[in-house]
Amino acid sequence: xxxxxxPILVLADIAADGAVLPSTAGLVGAAASVGAPVVLAIGxxxxxxxxxxxxxxxxxxxxxxxxxxxxxxxxxALQEAFRLVRPxxxxxxxxxxxxxAAGRLAVRERLALSVDAIGVSRDDEGIVAHHSxxxxxxxxxxxxxxxxxxxxxxxxxxxxxxxxxxxPAVEALEVTASGAAAATVGPVAAVEATSSRxxxxxxxxxVSGGRGLASKEKFVLVEQLADALGAAVGxxxxxxxxxxxxxxxxxxxxxxxxxxxxxxxxxxxxxIQHRAGMQTSKTIVAINKDADAPIFDVADFGIxxxxxxxxxxxxxxxxxxxx
Ligand code: FAD
Numbered sequence: 541x542x543x544x545x546x547p548i549l550v551l552a553d554i555a556a557d558g559a560v561l562p563s564t565a566g567l568v569g570a571a572a573s574v575g576a577p578v579v580l581a582i583g584x585x586x587x588x589x590x591x592x593x594x595x596x597x598x599x600x601x602x603x604x605x606x607x608x609x610x611x612x613x614x615x616x617a618l619q620e621a622f623r624l625v626r627p628x629x630x631x632x633x634x635x636x637x638x639x640x641a642a643g644r645l646a647v648r649e650r651l652a653l654s655v656d657a658i659g660v661s662r663d664d665e666g667i668v669a670h671h672s673x674x675x676x677x678x679x680x681x682x683x684x685x686x687x688x689x690x691x692x693x694x695x696x697x698x699x700x701x702x703x704x705x706x707x708p709a710v711e712a713l714e715v716t717a718s719g720a721a722a723a724t725v726g727p728v729a730a731v732e733a734t735s736s737r738x739x740x741x742x743x744x745x746x747v748s749g750g751r752g753l754a755s756k757e758k759f760v761l762v763e764q765l766a767d768a769l770g771a772a773v774g775x776x777x778x779x780x781x782x783x784x785x786x787x788x789x790x791x792x793x794x795x796x797x798x799x800x801x802x803x804x805x806x807x808x809x810x811x812i813q814h815r816a817g818m819q820t821s822k823t824i825v826a827i828n829k830d831a832d833a834p835i836f837d838v839a840d841f842g843i844x845x846x847x848x849x850x851x852x853x854x855x856x857x858x859x860x861x862x863x
C-alpha cells in the first residue's frame with residue numbers, strides 16, 4: 541500500500557489487554573506536528589485500532605504481540621514497519637520498554653538515536669528533537685547528519701494533539717521473526733492494584749512530597765492532596781530514603797522524569813537532582829516554609845508557609861468546589 545507523504549512512524553503504547561495507553565496521544569500529536577503519523581500498534585484490540593484514528597493516525601500498522609518474549613518481537617515489527625514506510629523519523633515513548641526498542645532499532649538500521657526529547661520540529665534538513673538537559677538548566681537540539689532519527693519522547697512532554705482521522709488505513713504487518721536472542725517471560729502473577737491513583741509516568745497532575753513531610757504517617761497529607769486533585773504521588777529522594785514512600789515514586793535524576801500539566805511540590809527544597817525530573821512540568825506550584833528554597837526559582841506559583849497549615853486548607857477548598 542502507499543503511505544502518506546512525510547511519514548513519521550510512531551510506536552503506540554499498548555497495554556497488555558490491548559488498549560491504547562494515554563501516552564500515545566502525545567506521540568501521535570508530536571508526529572502530526574512534523575509529518576503524517578503512521579502508527580504501529582502491536583497487540584492492539586480492534587477498538588484500539590479505531591481509537592488510534594481518533595488520535596490522528598493516518599495509517600495504522602498492526603502486528604501480533606508475543607507476550608512471552610521481551611523486546612525482540614517489538615523490534616522485529618518496528619524494523620519491518622521502518623523498512624516498509626521509510627519514515628522521516630521514528631517516535632517512541634521514553635519508557636523503559638520504549639528506550640529498549642528504540643535503541644535496538646537504531647543499531648539494527650544504523651540510525652541516530654535521540655533520547656528523552658521534550659518536543660520535535662522540522663527544519664530544512666529534516667526532523668529535529670529538543671531536549672532539556674543538565675537538570676533542566678539548558679535546552680538543546682539534536683538531529684542526525686543522515687538518515688531518519690529514532691527519537692524517544694518524554695512521557696507527558698508533548699501537549700500537541702493531532703486532528704482525528706475518521707477512517708485510517710489499516711494494514712496487518714507480516715513480521716519475519718529475526719531469531720535474535722530474547723529474554724522470555726516466565727509465569728506472570730497479576731499484582732492487585734492497591735491504588736486507584738494515576739501512574740506517575742505520564743500523569744497529567746503530580747503531587748510530590750519531600751523531607752518536609754517529616755514522617756511516613758504525615759506523608760499521607762501528600763496522598764490526600766493528590767486524591768483531591770486526581771493526581772499521581774511523587775517524592776524527593778530524601779523522602780524515599782527516609783522510608784516515607786517506595787522508591788518507585790522518586791522524581792528526579794535517579795528517579796522518574798515527569799512532565800505533567802500540574803506539579804505540586806510539598807516540603808521539597810528543589811535540589812538540582814530533583815528539578816532534573818520535574819522542571820519541564822507545565823505549571824509548578826511549591827509550598828515551602830523557606831522563602832529562599834530553590835524550588836521557588838522554577839515555581840509558577842509559590843506559597844511560603846508551613847505545609848501542615850496550608851495543605852489541609854487547600855484540600856478543604858478543593859472538596860468544597862466539588863460540591
Ligand atoms: P530537603 O533538601 O531537606 O528539603 C526539605 C524542604 O522542606 C526544605 O526546603 C524545608 O524548608 C521544607 N520544609 C520543612 N518543613 C516544612 C514544613 N513544615 N512546611 C513547608 N516546608 C517545609 N533527589 C531527588 O529528589 N531525586 C533524585 O532523583 C535525586 N537523585 C540524586 C542523585 C545524586 C547523584 C545525588 C548526589 C543526589 C540526588 N538527589 C535526588 C538528592 C538531592 O540532592 C536532595 O538531597 C533531595 O532532593 C532533597 O530532598 P528534599 O527536598 O525532600 O529535602
